């Protein structure tokens with residue numbers, strides 16, 4: 001008979017703090033999904049780690065478990081967490097060559113359609129939407145176009161609808177606008193007062209704003225152009241593929257897709273469904 005050991009098996013070493021953070025991060029994302037039906041599980045971890053560490057400092061929690069506990073009981077805290085779970089950086093006519101390519105390569109084709117639907121996915125506070133609305137007005141496409149501006153962040157959607165930006169940012173917007181081939185002065189499109197620039201609401205009379213998640217929702221409209229810039233960069237490969245599949249399904253045949261300057265179709269399982277229009281500006285067309 002084998003002798004019984006009198007030495008109890010060593011208890012597993014407690015995880016180091018950084019291991020705890022990783023475990024709690026996965027639990028937090030799973031918890032958010034179950035509790036609030038927002039799915040951040042397919043978001044790139046490097047960026048989430050940084051932003052959630054910042055949330056801990058800002059809210060004064062020591063661990064993600066403490067944050068999760070409070071967030072489960074306080075939906076208002078979850079709403080505030082959108083500012084950490086998502087990145088809201090944007091500017092008008094960001095990457096001017098992209099908007100110039102839309103003006104020169106896409107608008108002439110869009111002019112052949114009697115009516116147009118444009119989906120701005122992940123529109124944030126609306127700078128991309130307003131840029132396209134101005135460009136479409138200058139190209140004579142305004143009357144026939146409905147814009148669908150979607151995002152998961154309710155505060156950002158409200159800002160997008162309002163079209164009000166700090167006047168200090170407008171100088172940079174104007175530089176981009178001119179570099180993008182703007183035909184007038186950006187000043188023609190807004191009124192400045194009390195340190196704010198309010199863009200002319202008539203530019204977006206036919207815009208529809210909607211809460212739509214590229215992670216969980218399905219296609220809701222057929223579109224001739226989808227502009228989804230600087231959103232996929234925060235997704236892992238699987239979620240990028242999901243979103244690109246939605247875009248493929250939503251686009252009409254030969255419809256256009258624009259991505260951000262650091263985003264590409266290259267590694268996607270949907271790459272074959274598209275061909276480049278201006279590869280350098282991440283502008284593609286559905287085959």
Ligand SMILES: C[S@@+](CC[C@H](N)C(=O)[O-])C[C@H]1O[C@@H](n2cnc3c(N)ncnc32)[C@H](O)[C@@H]1O
Nearest residue numbers: 086087089090122124152153213214215229230
């Ligand atoms: C960096 S901003 C990009 C803003 C704008 N497209 C641009 O390029 O200037 C990223 C936006 O994607 C949104 N977003 C993040 N996850 C999303 C999802 N699953 N579905 C839709 N939008 C999402 C965020 O709320 C944020 O407004």
